[in-house]
Amino acid sequence: MKSNIVKIVLAVVVIVLAYFLYASIMRPIRFQEQLNARNTQIVNRLKDIRTAQNFFKQFNNHYTSSFDTLIDFLQTGQIPVVKMVADPTDTTFTRSINDTIGFIKIADSLYSKRPNFKLQDLPIIPFSEGRKFEMKTDKIDKGGVIVSVIEITVPYEYYLFDLGKQDVVNLAERQKVMNRYPGLKMGSLTEASTDGNWE
Numbered sequence: 001m002k003s004n005i006v007k008i009v010l011a012v013v014v015i016v017l018a019y020f021l022y023a024s025i026m027r028p029i030r031f032q033e034q035l036n037a038r039n040t041q042i043v044n045r046l047k048d049i050r051t052a053q054n055f056f057k058q059f060n061n062h063y064t065s066s067f068d069t070l071i072d073f074l075q076t077g078q079i080p081v082v083k084m085v086a087d088p089t090d091t092t093f094t095r096s097i098n099d100t101i102g103f104i105k106i107a108d109s110l111y112s113k114r115p116n117f118k119l120q121d122l123p124i125i126p127f128s129e130g131r132k133f134e135m136k137t138d139k140i141d142k143g144g145v146i147v148s149v150i151e152i153t154v155p156y157e158y159y160l161f162d163l164g165k166q167d168v169v170n171l172a173e174r175q176k177v178m179n180r181y182p183g184l185k186m187g188s189l190t191e192a193s194t195d196g197n198w199e
Contacts, residue, residue, distance in 0.1 A: 031167045038159050039184065041126040043198050046152060046186045048110075049122060049133065050194050053150055055079075055106055062148040065137040067123035074110070074119060078103040127159040138189050147192045155183040 049070075053063050056073050064070050080100045111117045123132045134153045139146050160168045172182035186196040 027164065028167070031163055034163055035160065035171070038127050039198065042154055042159060042184055043196065045122070045124075045126060046133075046154075046184065046196060049135075049152060050186060050196075051110060052106075052122070054194070055110075057148060062139070063137040063150040065135050065150075067132065067135065071119055071122060074107040075105065077106040079106055079109055125154055125158055128161075131158050136189060140190065140192070142192055149187065149189050149192055150194065151185070151187040151189045153181065153183060153185045158183070 052070055052074055055077070056070055057063050059073070059077060081102045081104055083101045107119055111119065125131050125133055135150070137148065137150045140149055156168050156172050175182040181197055184196065184198060187194045
C-alpha cells in the first residue's frame, strides 16, 4: 500500500517537473513568435507613415511632426493623374507627351486598394493599447545644405508590455549593449535617412 502511494507521488512529481521544463523551453520560443508577429505589423505601419511623409515633403519641402497635419494633408492633398501619349512629331518613338487628365486625393492613391485600412489609425502603435508613435522632425546642415529629417521611435515596452517583463528587459538590454535602439526606429535626427532599423 505504502509503495503504491510513493509511486503515485513520484509520478505526480515527474509530471509537474516535466511541465515546468516544457514551459521553460517554450517561453522564449513563444516570446520570439509574438515579437516577430508584432514587429511585422508595426513595421508595416511605419512604412505607411514613411510613404505619407515622403509625399508631404514633396509638397512642403519638409516633414511634419504632427499626425493631425499629416492626416489632413492626405485627406485634402491631390496629385495629378497623368496620361502619357507618344509624341506624333517624333519619328523615333522615343518621346512622349504627358497630359494631366485629372486629380486624385493622395489618401485614395495610397490606400484605396486596402479595404480594412483606416487613416485615423496611422498614428496608433499596434498592440500598445492606443499609444501613438513618437514622431520628431528637424532640419540639419549636410555639407552646407539644410535638409529636413524625421525620426519615429517605438520602444519595446510600448508594444510588448503584456509579455514577460524580464524577457522585454533582457531584449532591450541586448540592443543597448550593441548600441542599437531598444525597439523599432525609422529615420534619424542626425542623418538624412528614412531607413528603418529593421532593414
